[in-house]
Amino acid sequence: MSDLKKLKDEFLTKLKERLNLSEINQIKSDLFGKNGLISTQFKKIGTLAENERKKFASDLNVVKDELQDLINLKINEVENAEINKKLDKEKIDITLPARSFVRGKIHPVSQTIDEISSIFSEIGFSVEEGPDVENEYNNFTALNTPDNHPARDMHDTFYLDEKKQKLLRTHTSPVQIRTMLKDKPPFKIIAPGRTYRSDSDQTHAPMFHQVEGLHIDKDINMGHLKGCLNYFVKQFFEVDKIKMRFRPSHFPFTEPSAEVDIGYEMKDGKIIVGEGNQWLEILGCGMVHPNVLKNVKVDPTKFQGYAFGIGIDRLAMLKYGINDLRAFFDCDYRWLNHFGFDPLDVPSNYRGLSR
């Protein structure tokens, strides 16, 4: 008994000193090695008399546990200290720049097209496309704009042949014709795309973007037209209320025709859409002219509906405060970076247009 206590006290004292890992391991083997001091004590158990044996074993186990725990603790301590010392040496300047990354951007016109598609998708429009090079018939004649019609003057047209039969489409409206010739009514489509007119100045570019809309069914009237555009404009500009004005106008392919203005005001040099006393024209629309329907073999006594054409670049300028149309096509790195959108910002119905 006293032997055990002596042994314990001796080693407890030893272990309290500053020891390195090999010294601790030496102690460990002195105690628990094959012929270690504790190990030999355990061998002794069998030689003891029955009455002593139980108590001795129990005491021995207590001493063993105590010493063993202390040794493990010491080992841990020493190891930790060594790791910490090593890690401390590995310290770096964490304020150094990260590995570089490049960020691509989506052009504001592409983003706007996606926004527009997302909005019209919700109310059941699907997207159609048509070629950039059109024939004279689809671009004008089928749209009730025969040769010699003064309305053709409103379109400065790029031609690809001397006979003026092939041209760069001046609007997205020929997609109406292609769609209606291809399928049977009802039609409910939008058609975004490139359009071309041969004028160029601060506010006009020889190429720009339009989105065409067409909804033909049995009983679609001007109220539906107004409702659709009202919905679109509110969604697009992400406002609850918007001042909108429909005023009579003329397009050969719609009758009656309208132009739509939205209210705005200037605040600190930026356009605020939806309020104010100024009007800004954003689109043209109307009820599809019966002649157009006849041209695409749709019976105008059975089917009717509306069409509209919106300038996409103009919408993007208004929404994102871009002043200069020409900059859209200048490809200036700084501009693209500033007005471009992260590719992960995909406008959609469920997550909305904006972050």
Added chain:
Amino acid sequence: MKITFDWLKDHLKTNLKEKNLLEHLTNIGLEVESVENFSADTELFKIAKIIKTEKHPNADRLRVCDVNVGNEELKKVVCGAANAKEGLITVYAPPGAVIPKTKTKLEVAKIRGVTSYGMLCSEAELNLSDESDGITELSRKFEKDIGKNYFSKSKSNLIDLSITPNRPDCLGMRGIARDLSASGFGKLLDLKEKKINSKIKQNIKVKISKEKGQGCSVFGSCLITNVQNTESPKWLKDKLISVGQKPISAIVDITNYVMLDINRPLHAYDADKIEKGIIIRNSKSGEEFTALDNKKYKLEKGMCVISDNKGVLGLGGIIGGTRSGTEFDTKNILLESAYFDPGSIRNTAKKLNLDTDAKFRFERGIDPLSIEYGLNKAARLIKEICGGEISKIDVQKIETHKLKNITFKPDLFEKIAGFKISIKEMLKILEDLGFKYKKEKKTFRLTIPSWRPDILQEVDIVEELVRISGYNKIKIIDPIKERKKSTLNKSQRLFHFLQRSVASKGYLEVITWSFTDSNYNNHFKDAKKEIKIVNPISSDLSVLRNSIFSNLVIHMNKNLDRGFKDLSIFEIGPIFTGSNPGDQEIVVCGLSAGKKFRSSWIEKERNTDVFDVKRDVIQTLVEAGYNSDKFFIDNKTPSYYHPGKSGRLFLNKEKNQVAAYFGEIHPNILKKINIKTESLVGFEIFIDNLKLPKKTLNDQKSKFTFSDFQKSERDFAFIVNKDVNAQDLIDAISNVDHSLVSNIKVFDVYEGNNIPENQKSIAISVTIQSFEKTLNESDLDKITNLIIKSVETKTGAKIRS
């Protein structure tokens, strides 16, 4: 169309104010483009005379003029006009005046060292005409008015309306007044013009020749003899000036006035200059005449001309000629009021590239029944102002214009407009617009007014009714949120996916014109046909692009000039292969310049290279759902790529259609376009050539299988001839046993020391794993030997020992 409220009041009785007028005009479709406070801006403009001119001491083209601006007060004005000569009477604008055209405010300014007090104005600057060559020249008659205001004071603002091409009637004050009155803005005044009651015969014979394509169907005329052409009276001059017209002489002013007032173009001939009567006929090829714009026109066959015995006098309904023009000493005039076919007018004007006020009106359609009314009105005014005797009116016609009728079902209104108005309201509107009606059972028989060539069918009547009732009455019907068809089809979805996929790899999306500079296009058109634009906006945008690279290279270069060195841009859009609709395909084209990791503290700097773009292409295609294990790549690329550092990618080994090209841009092109960058690499992905996935995303997920048996990695080093492709080795290995071999990776390529000339060493690691068991050493040896054997026999390689 420029109008004033005052002039409208000649036709309209109203108590409403100008503010209401502007709103009303826009609401009925007569869009107000601008409103100018004419009087306040123009009070400062004086009639003045140049007394002396000297050459500017420091500028050859400038003169220093002493200008009498009234009461012999002289001002020094520097002027660049060639016609600024001593004695010229012109219009002077003092410092402080605002030039109507440019809206700039004049200040005392030093021009090349000489101080100029104000400015002498051209007609264009005063918004009087488009004449900008030289300063305004006023006649001698203005001598007595030197120092007086050039513009009369007008209370009315100048309102500029944008009249849509379907409304020729609104190119006259009366038509606008009629629309206004129908919409409740005042009452249209009934202006009866007294018929000319004359016994004198119109003795100049007029004949409309009956030939095919005759552009004139009615020609009315009357002769006014012994007139004294003079300056117009003040009221008339004021009227014309109030809408921005320049008074010329009474006869010209009167015809202009009638045209603006009731949209009835007239033409006055000096009757004494007409040789033996007038013939309206088709022109012969090569006929010439000098028009009132002092230009000589050579005519093609079949244009409608007014001619006499000597030849062409003028182009009917477009422009008169100098030979028969009226002047201040004209004694006898023949006044023409005719109807010309819009199509004929337009054809002629287009061919001759002529645009006149008369042409603008006739091509939109003039009221064919206004011929006599116009003659009466103008002749009476001429007699009043210039004296003389008026003859009877002579009307020659080869066609009688009858009023047209239309049957209108009132139900159609609500069907289209979506709201209701009463029959009574409908009839009131139509009557106010000049329609006559007869009630039939359930319909109306409407007689269309002769001044409305745009009304052709029932829907046009609906338009009139909605327009005048007000578009604000249209009720909003909210759209139903329901989708019966998917918004995008598969190829459209692929388009959007690729667009964002490429952008996510660090490329900035650009949008460039579909046309380009033919010089640049030539570098990139390869075997494609050049497609010219007949009327390009400028010579450097004269062809449709055969490749997007031309524009990307141009803009890359501009950005490099801006000082950006390392840049990736891309565009997704059409390229053109022919000039027919549909001869186009959609391409994603990317271009990268410069270096990767330029001046980085941590990464090794290197040029952007072909394997960067190869990765971008492959990653993009893989992200889009294509299996890269099936890709086939070779080095056959178009001429604009570096022949040794570019590749062609197919989605599968059948090599059906090229999915993409990638590589360095050919060094010769870099030299020619003078682009300064360390490296220029690009790619093209041809969307239309990509097979669209047949299955949905959900179907694409096959059964999930994997092996938990131990896998082994074995490395091989082969020595092969230099011209053997790494891909050949990979193919040879992958064909050994698909169930065991996977993840074949090239981890080293080496040429040089220890390797025979014209050979290279390729080191490949292969993962070997079974789905059925753990492979033992002998299994592994077996497969390893198979791999070596396969590679050696298929590629001529030797395993490195």
